Amino acid sequence: MSVNGTLIQLFHICPREMWLHTHGINMEHTSETVYDGKLLHETSYSQRPEKYTEITLSACFNNIPLTGKIDFYDAKQKIIHETKRSDKAEVAHEWQAKFYIWLLLLNDIPDVQAILEYPKLRTSTTVQLTSYDIQHLTNTITTIQHLQQSDKCPDKIKSKICKSCSYYELCYIEE
Ligand code: SF4
Numbered sequence: 444m445s446v447n448g449t450l451i452q453l454f455h456i457c458p459r460e461m462w463l464h465t466h467g468i469n470m471e472h473t474s475e476t477v478y479d480g481k482l483l484h485e486t487s488y489s490q491r492p493e494k495y496t497e498i499t500l501s502a503c504f505n506n507i508p509l510t511g512k513i514d515f516y517d518a519k520q521k522i523i524h525e526t527k528r529s530d531k532a533e534v535a536h537e538w539q540a541k542f543y544i545w546l547l548l549l550n551d552i553p554d555v556q557a558i559l560e561y562p563k564l565r566t567s568t569t570v571q572l573t574s575y576d577i578q579h580l581t582n583t584i585t586t587i588q589h590l591q592q593s594d595k596c597p598d599k600i601k602s603k604i605c606k607s608c609s610y611y612e613l614c615y616i617e618e
Pocket residue numbers: 456457459460463598599600601602604605606608609610611614
């Protein structure tokens with residue numbers, strides 16, 4: 444099984460959410476957040492300036508296949524642009540962007556940075572990749588691969604973010 448940017452992001456929000464997603468249990472249609480996010484993505488996509496291109500990447504690290512799809516890449520400036528609805532999961536967004544920068548590096552494209560854009564908040568954050576980050580990502584993809592192969596669903600995180608998660612009812616309905 445491969446590891447992609449979505450799994451990296453989900454893992455940093457909640458390993459249980461990542462496990463549910465990777466085991467084919469999807470409830471995204473019940474999530475307003477995901478629906479709003481898709482609308483934002485589609486609106487942004489239709490307005491994408493010509494200087495940005497969509498690229499699909501793959502690499503292999505420690506025998507783990509890695510894949511990623513970047514919707515807005517400025518090849519001239521070497522900048523990835525990621526549009527997000529809210530900054531509630533900003534740390535997870537940053538790790539997804541760092542994963543894409545790393546994927547580009549593994550494809551011999553160094554010195555890339557990413558800009559996370561939050562149009563609704565009118566803010567943005569610049570993301571760069573450090574050697575510490577690469578170490579963290581190598582540990583993360585190993586953990587994700589173990590979770591993909593495991594039948595045991597990780598524990599609930601009992602965080603305030605659970606209330607906006609599409610799996611909320613699945614996790615808490617019987618409590
Ligand atoms: S509701 Fe909370 S514990 Fe359950 S998958 Fe979502 S974030 Fe994780």
